[in-house]
Amino acid sequence: MKFLKLIRRNTTRHFLRTSLTILGLAIAVMAFVIIRTSIDAWYSGARASSPNRLVVTNKISLVFSLPIAYKEKIAKIKGITGITYAQWFGGIYVDAKNFFPQFAVDKDTYFDLYPEFLIPPQQKEAFMKERNAVIVGRKLADRFGWSVGDPIRLTGSVFPGQWDFVIRGIYTGAKETTDEATWFMRYDYLDERMKKETPQRAGQVGSFILRIDDPSKAAEISKKVDNLFKNSLAETKTQTEEAFQLSFVSMAGSIVEGLRIISILVIGIILLVLANTMAMTARERISEYAVMKTLGFRSIHILGLIFGESVFIAAVGGVCGIIITYPIKILVGTALSNFFPMFKVDILTVILGLGASLLVGLLAAIFPALKAIKTPIVDGLRIIE
Amino acid sequence: MSEVFVQLQSIYKSYWRDSLEIPVLYNINLNIAEGEFLALMGPSGSGKTTLLNLIAGIDKPSQGEVIVNGQHIDGLSENALARWRSQNIGFIFQFYNLMPVLNAFENVELPLLLTKMNKKERRQHVETALSIVGLSDRMKHYPNQLSGGQEQRVAIARAIVTDPNLILADEPTGDLDKQSEEEIMNLLSRLNGEFNKTIIMVTHDPRAAEKAHIIRHLDKGELYD
Ligand SMILES: Nc1ncnc2c1ncn2[C@@H]1O[C@H](COP(=O)(O)OP(=O)(O)O)[C@@H](O)[C@H]1O
Ligand SMILES: [Mg+2]
Numbered sequence: 001m002k003f004l005k006l007i008r009r010n011t012t013r014h015f016l017r018t019s020l021t022i023l024g025l026a027i028a029v030m031a032f033v034i035i036r037t038s039i040d041a042w043y044s045g046a047r048a049s050s051p052n053r054l055v056v057t058n059k060i061s062l063v064f065s066l067p068i069a070y071k072e073k074i075a076k077i078k079g080i081t082g083i084t085y086a087q088w089f090g091g092i093y094v095d096a097k098n099f100f101p102q103f104a105v106d107k108d109t110y111f112d113l114y115p116e117f118l119i120p121p122q123q124k125e126a127f128m129k130e131r132n133a134v135i136v137g138r139k140l141a142d143r144f145g146w147s148v149g150d151p152i153r154l155t156g157s158v159f160p161g162q163w164d165f166v167i168r169g170i171y172t173g174a175k176e177t178t179d180e181a182t183w184f185m186r187y188d189y190l191d192e193r194m195k196k197e198t199p200q201r202a203g204q205v206g207s208f209i210l211r212i213d214d215p216s217k218a219a220e221i222s223k224k225v226d227n228l229f230k231n232s233l234a235e236t237k238t239q240t241e242e243a244f245q246l247s248f249v250s251m252a253g254s255i256v257e258g259l260r261i262i263s264i265l266v267i268g269i270i271l272l273v274l275a276n277t278m279a280m281t282a283r284e285r286i287s288e289y290a291v292m293k294t295l296g297f298r299s300i301h302i303l304g305l306i307f308g309e310s311v312f313i314a315a316v317g318g319v320c321g322i323i324i325t326y327p328i329k330i331l332v333g334t335a336l337s338n339f340f341p342m343f344k345v346d347i348l349t350v351i352l353g354l355g356a357s358l359l360v361g362l363l364a365a366i367f368p369a370l371k372a373i374k375t376p377i378v379d380g381l382r383i384i385e
Numbered sequence: 386m387s388e389v390f391v392q393l394q395s396i397y398k399s400y401w402r403d404s405l406e407i408p409v410l411y412n413i414n415l416n417i418a419e420g421e422f423l424a425l426m427g428p429s430g431s432g433k434t435t436l437l438n439l440i441a442g443i444d445k446p447s448q449g450e451v452i453v454n455g456q457h458i459d460g461l462s463e464n465a466l467a468r469w470r471s472q473n474i475g476f477i478f479q480f481y482n483l484m485p486v487l488n489a490f491e492n493v494e495l496p497l498l499l500t501k502m503n504k505k506e507r508r509q510h511v512e513t514a515l516s517i518v519g520l521s522d523r524m525k526h527y528p529n530q531l532s533g534g535q536e537q538r539v540a541i542a543r544a545i546v547t548d549p550n551l552i553l554a555d556e557p558t559g560d561l562d563k564q565s566e567e568e569i570m571n572l573l574s575r576l577n578g579e580f581n582k583t584i585i586m587v588t589h590d591p592r593a594a595e596k597a598h599i600i601r602h603l604d605k606g607e608l609y610d
Binding site: 002003005006009010013287288291292293294295296297298299301376377378381 | 435438441443444463464467468469470471472476478482484485486487491495496498499543
């Protein structure tokens with residue numbers, strides 16, 4: 001393209017102004033990508049869920065539990081090929097700030113239902129043998145520098161007292177979306193102590209997890225489960241794992257919605273920044289465009305120059321924004337790692353961020369370009385700079 | 386020499402400002418032969434630039450016809466006019482109007498970007514044009530590294546690089562010192578005499594007008610001998 005040189009020279013003409021505009025664009029694109037990534041992070045649990053799993057919880061609220069005795073009754077329902085259960089433990093490791101999710105699970109069945117947690121066979125065996133054995137996720141182990149064999153003490157909050165454990169396994173996720181920051185201890189270890197200390201709290205679980213062979217029957221089976229316990233002391237609520245995970249997102253609904261709005265506002269702001277730069281630029285060059293038109297350049301050429309410059313600045317800003325996103329993402333991801341199992345910049349988000357900046361480049365040029373081609377040559381020439 | 390090259394017939398031109406009509410040119414009739422060198426003189430605001438712009442096809446008459454080289458240019462569309470200008474007109478401005486981001490070579494090359502010429506052909510044309518104006522040694526200089534006279538010579542090179550038949554100059558020496566003025570006028574004389582360009586030049590300055598074959602005067606929008 002013969003005109004690229006002119007576009008490039010024009011771009012660097014006001015070096016400071018262009019640099020500041022690019023910096024603004026870059027920061028905004030980075031903010032956009034980071035915000036969209038945190039929205040994705042909220043949904044990571046839902047995305048990691050399996051269509052073959054149902055979750056049964058207390059109908060009133062998650063904080064209420066269900067009798068473990070339900071297990072036998074539920075298991076009899078046709079279409080259910082596996083059942084396990086889990087209880088939220090909620091212990092504190094050294095300091096309450098060190099939060100991470102802890103579940104007491106059935107050692108025999110839990111990992112059968114969650115094949116995405118990959119555990120080396122010997123470690124799994126060790127877990128089966130020892131009551132106070134735990135298996136932790138790779139990321140969680142990294143976070144605290146734990147390795148297999150380390151003794152760990154937690155202070156119970158939901159279940160009071162000092163609890164001593166030994167790390168016997170470290171699992172990794174089969175998929176990228178698999179959470180690697182959870183602590184799994186044995187339910188029998190918890191229940192045994194409950195029986196001794198507070199018998200009324202023994203034999204209670206937070207949720208049952210069911211495996212079904214046909215995801216299309218999920219609604220039907222859920223209904224059957226809930227009907228079983230209708231009018232009992234602890235009524236159940238059965239839903240797909242995805243719906244269960246999404247209910248966490250909707251608990252944070254207004255936060256997520258707010259983030260979404262901010263991400264769009266950020267794009268709006270870069271549009272204003274670039275539109276302002278382009279308007280200043282095109283206004284200064286009205287007489288140059290008039291000279292070019294006198295030489296025989298047509299509207300299409302002038303449009304090319306203005307849109308070219310705008311899109312060029314936007315593209316550079318967008319690419320710089322993506323580049324600075326990665327170090328920022330690591331900082332944010334680390335800061336929020338207790339909160340989100342996964343904080344990963346999706347390639348689609350990157351494309352969306354770049355696409356948004358290109359769109360902004362086009363939009364920002366519209367009015368300056370129209371003004372430039374609509375100004376009559378003689379008016380443009382009468383402006384003496 | 387006698388062939389009519391530029392023909393203005395019963396031109397009337399007015400501008401509109403806030404629904405107020407400002408008449409600028411009245412009943413202009415002018416014939417300019419091919420190879421002619423005409424100087425257009427007149428006080429400020431008399432309509433000289435407007436008249437030149439009509440001939441250049443960058444403005445349109447309110448009434449009347451502009452015929453250049455047999456072509457009725459007042460009827461052409463914007464794009465057709467732009468093409469026509471790029472092939473037929475070389476325009477020289479009072480304030481040179483070079484692109485500040487382009488060096489002398491690139492400024493002269495600019496009109497050639499609209500042609501089908503390849504890089505090598507463009508280079509040849511630009512070098513020829515710059516040598517005619519005597520600036521072969523300033524090709525890499527940017528406008529702000531040149532004197533006013535040099536800038537105007539670059540602008541003249543830009544005006545002749547496409548080899549147009551008609552050169553229009555609006556007070557080409559109006560912003561220059563005596564010596565530069567002399568250089569520019571000699572250059573225009575040469576373009577007329579040696580290269581047979583038809584030249585219409587607007588000027589304030591009687592000394593500049595001396596180089597022309599014909600002098601016409603414009604006063605309050607009317608043309609006099
Ligand atoms: N684009 C325009 N809009 C309004 N008025 C104009 C325009 N161009 C010229 N004029 C007016 O027309 C008159 C003649 O202008 P111009 O042709 O530039 O004169 P000159 O070149 O002889 O000084 C002036 O009064 C000027 O204000
Ligand atoms: Mg004038």
